[in-house]
Amino acid sequence: MRYSQEHKLETRRRILYEASRRFRGQGSEGFSIADLMHDLKLTHGGFYRHFNSKEQLFAEALASAMQESHAKLTTGSDAKAPAAQLRVIIERYLSPRHWANPAEGCPLAALASEIPRQPRAVRAAFDQALKTYMDEIERLLPGKTRRERQRNFFVLFSGMAGTLSLARAVSEEQTRARLLHAAKEFYIQAFCQD
Amino acid sequence: MRYSQEHKLETRRRILYEASRRFRGQGSEGFSIADLMHDLKLTHGGFYRHFNSKEQLFAEALASAMQESHAKLTTGSDAKAPAAQLRVIIERYLSPRHWANPAEGCPLAALASEIPRQPRAVRAAFDQALKTYMDEIERLLPGKTRRERQRNFFVLFSGMAGTLSLARAVSEEQTRARLLHAAKEFYIQAFCQD
DNA sequence: GACATAAGATGATGTATATCATCCTATACA
DNA sequence: TGTATAGGATGATATACATCATCTTATGTC
Numbered sequence: 001m002r003y004s005q006e007h008k009l010e011t012r013r014r015i016l017y018e019a020s021r022r023f024r025g026q027g028s029e030g031f032s033i034a035d036l037m038h039d040l041k042l043t044h045g046g047f048y049r050h051f052n053s054k055e056q057l058f059a060e061a062l063a064s065a066m067q068e069s070h071a072k073l074t075t076g077s078d079a080k081a082p083a084a085q086l087r088v089i090i091e092r093y094l095s096p097r098h099w100a101n102p103a104e105g106c107p108l109a110a111l112a113s114e115i116p117r118q119p120r121a122v123r124a125a126f127d128q129a130l131k132t133y134m135d136e137i138e139r140l141l142p143g144k145t146r147r148e149r150q151r152n153f154f155v156l157f158s159g160m161a162g163t164l165s166l167a168r169a170v171s172e173e174q175t176r177a178r179l180l181h182a183a184k185e186f187y188i189q190a191f192c193q194d
Numbered sequence: 195m196r197y198s199q200e201h202k203l204e205t206r207r208r209i210l211y212e213a214s215r216r217f218r219g220q221g222s223e224g225f226s227i228a229d230l231m232h233d234l235k236l237t238h239g240g241f242y243r244h245f246n247s248k249e250q251l252f253a254e255a256l257a258s259a260m261q262e263s264h265a266k267l268t269t270g271s272d273a274k275a276p277a278a279q280l281r282v283i284i285e286r287y288l289s290p291r292h293w294a295n296p297a298e299g300c301p302l303a304a305l306a307s308e309i310p311r312q313p314r315a316v317r318a319a320f321d322q323a324l325k326t327y328m329d330e331i332e333r334l335l336p337g338k339t340r341r342e343r344q345r346n347f348f349v350l351f352s353g354m355a356g357t358l359s360l361a362r363a364v365s366e367e368q369t370r371a372r373l374l375h376a377a378k379e380f381y382i383q384a385f386c387q388d
Numbered sequence: 389g390a391c392a393t394a395a396g397a398t399g400a401t402g403t404a405t406a407t408c409a410t411c412c413t414a415t416a417c418a
Numbered sequence: 419t420g421t422a423t424a425g426g427a428t429g430a431t432a433t434a435c436a437t438c439a440t441c442t443t444a445t446g447t448c
Contacts, residue, residue, distance in 0.1 A: 011425080030311065033405080033406065043427050044405090044428095045408085045409095047406095113304055114307060116296065123364075126364075130364065150372075151376035151380075154360075155377050158356040158359070158373065159356050159357065160356070162353050162354070162355045162356020162357065162359065165307050166302065169310050170321060171317045175321075182345035186345075186349045227437085228435075237397050238437090239439095241436095243394085243395060244395095248436070
């Protein structure tokens, strides 16, 4: 092997990282492979040494974005009680900061309505990533049985993703602020009480 | 004027109607003007007698889809009490039928994550349509002041849109059913009690 | 019934973009 | 130190698509 394995893996990682931000920021068709590679000081042709297609890239980027988002929401609050940890998650999710940075945020909010139209492979990757995500967060939610906590997970996360999406769709500053604030209060009230 | 006014308006209406379904079903870039016109037994060139650009078409189609969706959710339950009407809305919104037919359903669920990336004109049209939509439904929500009801409207509708989006993104049948069911129960419980 | 006019058709233009075949060259290894 | 090899570069191909200029033709008006 010429160029160390290391080097190739690093390049691959850089492509994936940049792609995962761009997909979230610009949608699944918002940029070209050439654009992406150019920003990494590489050329479009080299891309196919690392990925078979843009579709495969999307699938991997989506999964990686889910992981990244999960990490961002949970870091630093490990010590607290579940309800308090969940509160931190809700506050971070519905923060102005998250609102303003789709490219670094939750892919659910950034891409949810595009995913149903993606090819099977992408959706399978999404399913898998969502499951992992849920398994790691579910324990923080109220509910006696696992099933019950999962139900709450679904309601909370699909709800927050919808709220963030809508808040980004609305141009009016006031409406956006009101929307985020209302949802934050509501979800904390509903899920952080026990 | 050759061809009656009537005739031209009717053609325009047909284009808009078909477009509004296609945008919801296939996304803002999922079809071409030529495709669209072809299905209407027209040719691509004629399109520009009716709309200045695809962007303008999207803006109008979005607004029209919001109206249509509002009508579908509210028809036939006028006589009931507000809480009962709202319950019907929630049940319809989170039904398997709505899940299975994005093209005829709520544009929020079908397009939310694409709208933030649209040009100003589209977003302005969306803002306006959302406001109208809210003004017509807000009165069914619990809350003493208008402001309070609007807050509830935001939480409920952004939440339901997120739920439906996610349910469509998930491929697994069971998960989808569980998701829709959990959310339905939750929102009825939360908003249809008083 | 002739004709002016506008809805709609046709064809062209320019641009964007995924993907592939092939070339170049830095470097791991002997 | 030479050489084979694979990561990356270059250029080509094919396709898709929005938009526009121009042509056709059906029809309202006289």
